[in-house]
Amino acid sequence: xxxxTAADYLVRLLVKVGVRRVYGVAGTAIFPLLDAIGRxxxxxxxxxTNELSAGYMALNEARLTGGLGVCTATSGPGAAGLASPxxxxxxxxxxxxxxxxxxxxxxxxxxxxQYFAQQSFFQAITGLSEQVFSGSALGEVLxxxxxxxxxxxxxxxxxxxxxxxxxxxxxxxxxxxxxxxENNSGSIRATAEQIASFRRPVVLLGTEAASSxxxxxxxxxxxxxxxxxxxxxxxxxxxxxxxxxxxxxxxYVPPLVGEADGIILIGNAPYEKPFLPRVPTVQIVARxxxxxxxxxxxxxxxxxxxxxxxxxxxxxxxxxxxxxxxQKIAASRTExxxxxxEEAELSRGPVHPSKLMSAxxxxxxxxxxxxxxxxxxxxxxxxxxxxxxxRVLLSNYxxxxxxxxxxxxxxxxxxPARQVVAIVGDGGLLLNPGELATLSRYHLPxxxxxVNNGSYDLEGQKMRQKGASLVGIDLPRIDFAHLAAAFQxxxxxxxxxxxxxxxxxxxxxxxxxxxxxxxxxxxxLDNLVVL
Numbered sequence: 001x002x003x004x005t006a007a008d009y010l011v012r013l014l015v016k017v018g019v020r021r022v023y024g025v026a027g028t029a030i031f032p033l034l035d036a037i038g039r040x041x042x043x044x045x046x047x048x049t050n051e052l053s054a055g056y057m058a059l060n061e062a063r064l065t066g067g068l069g070v071c072t073a074t075s076g077p078g079a080a081g082l083a084s085p086x087x088x089x090x091x092x093x094x095x096x097x098x099x100x101x102x103x104x105x106x107x108x109x110x111x112x113x114q115y116f117a118q119q120s121f122f123q124a125i126t127g128l129s130e131q132v133f134s135g136s137a138l139g140e141v142l143x144x145x146x147x148x149x150x151x152x153x154x155x156x157x158x159x160x161x162x163x164x165x166x167x168x169x170x171x172x173x174x175x176x177x178x179x180x181x182e183n184n185s186g187s188i189r190a191t192a193e194q195i196a197s198f199r200r201p202v203v204l205l206g207t208e209a210a211s212s213x214x215x216x217x218x219x220x221x222x223x224x225x226x227x228x229x230x231x232x233x234x235x236x237x238x239x240x241x242x243x244x245x246x247x248x249x250x251x252y253v254p255p256l257v258g259e260a261d262g263i264i265l266i267g268n269a270p271y272e273k274p275f276l277p278r279v280p281t282v283q284i285v286a287r288x289x290x291x292x293x294x295x296x297x298x299x300x301x302x303x304x305x306x307x308x309x310x311x312x313x314x315x316x317x318x319x320x321x322x323x324x325x326x327q328k329i330a331a332s333r334t335e336x337x338x339x340x341x342e343e344a345e346l347s348r349g350p351v352h353p354s355k356l357m358s359a360x361x362x363x364x365x366x367x368x369x370x371x372x373x374x375x376x377x378x379x380x381x382x383x384x385x386x387x388x389x390x391r392v393l394l395s396n397y398x399x400x401x402x403x404x405x406x407x408x409x410x411x412x413x414x415x416p417a418r419q420v421v422a423i424v425g426d427g428g429l430l431l432n433p434g435e436l437a438t439l440s441r442y443h444l445p446x447x448x449x450x451v452n453n454g455s456y457d458l459e460g461q462k463m464r465q466k467g468a469s470l471v472g473i474d475l476p477r478i479d480f481a482h483l484a485a486a487f488q489x490x491x492x493x494x495x496x497x498x499x500x501x502x503x504x505x506x507x508x509x510x511x512x513x514x515x516x517x518x519x520x521x522x523x524x525l526d527n528l529v530v531l
Contacts, residue, residue, distance in 0.1 A: 007035065030073070052402055057406045089155035092397055099158050188308065191284075203227050216266050232394040242329070252336070260277055283295065353376070357383075373429075405448065426475055490512055
């Protein structure tokens with residue numbers, strides 16, 4: 001039987017389950033782990049400039065691959081810095097393993113610098129949070145942690161004291177072949193009968209539908225339902241599809257949605273929910289815990305989404321769709337195209353964010369990966385980006401600002417042949433501008449589009465709606481040209497709408513990392529929801 005250190009055992013197990021990169025920030029409590037990674041040719045350590053970024057890189061690698069994302073940090077502030085991406089993975093059902101160093105075993109629960117009780121800190125935002133105090137314990141706990149993350153599609157935290165990494169593990173990592181748990185519940189026949197009874201159905205696809213979208217599209221076509229894509233689901237179905245009526249949110253609510261007599265929700269769509277009519281809603285999700293009982297749910301289903309789509313199609317009785325519904329769907333598509341054309345014809349002055357998004361959809365590659373940060377601009381993206389086969393990376397439930405640039409970095413490392421574009425606000429970029437250095441370090445030809453409006457626009461609009469004082473929303477003037485130069489990035493600026501298409505065409509074909517600042521104004525979000 002081969003003996004090895006706990007750090008080597010951990011690294012070998014990660015390689016066995018297909019992990020190729022570990023994202024993190026170096027620190028004393030994980031030095032032995034970094035040493036083991038450095039000796040393993042199949043595994044690369046990707047250093048981020050802060051733990052927030054490292055976690056979001058690992059999270060978005062997992063989003064793209066469907067495999068395990070792995071991040072690591074040292075004890076104390078390093079551990080705390082991973083909290084936001086760990087929570088994001090937990091709430092969006094993404095398999096993420098956070099390996100966090102701890103002070104030495106003899107220092108646990110003492111006044112030693114950087115000690116705190118990690119398990120209680122992470123329990124609320126993980127599917128499993130464990131601390132190990134010996135190499136032999138790691139041999140049992142690590143496979144369980146990895147299995148939980150992969151089979152339950154959740155975030156897992158594993159705390160390991162610095163000196164445990166050097167202890168002996170007397171077993172070999174097991175051969176692992178985990179698949180997501182089925183957890184099937186509900187009656188497929190009852191659900192099929194329910195959705196067949198809708199005369200004016202609307203299908204809303206959340207990001208959870210990404211791996212089974214073909215089945216759900218066939219069901220939508222068989223029903224003749226109007227199709228709405230959640231923000232993170234842009235690109236799952238082409239904008240050119242005859243049933244696709246666009247997004248649903250703060251900038252535009254298709255009137256047709258208000259006429260629906262039934263909603264079929266695949267996955268979750270927390271930011272579309274306020275705009276849905278209170279009509280019978282069939283929700284279909286992978287896990288029972290993801291069912292949203294604040295909706296008027298009828299005959300919900302949980303389980304393997306690809307299997308459920310196939311079974312529903314086979315068991316669907318004759319549909320009952322209103323004979324005028326197809327015409328109304330076509331009219332809704334025509335109205336959206338008219339609205340977008342009207343906004344796209346703006347040609348002078350600061351850029352309307354709708355114009356920016358429609359221009360991007362015109363020039364971007366059809367199979368591009370788009371990493372969206374958080375801000376008012378995502379609502380204009382939702383309305384005006386005419387998606388085809390692009391993949392969108394977005395913090396769906398958690399809405400973590402600062403996630404966009406790290407997501408783009410991970411995307412380019414995972415799939416270097418595809419075009420990658422990060423769309424970030426000027427406020428979001430201030431959270432982790434150091435990751436521009438990561439782009440430069442790895443020579444990653446990512447296009448970073450900065451929506452530059454000098455403020456936290458979304459928060460400002462919410463404050464105005466509440467009648468609150470506009471405090472803390474203005475941003476300092478940022479010299480993006482000098483910022484790009486500091487990190488050896490190319491730079492372009494759009495100060496006038498007339499320059500937009502020319503600059504985007506150049507940037508999207510540029511062979512090196514490039515920062516593009518687009519001066520936008522801040523139009524009101526007509527349907528802004530303030531909770």
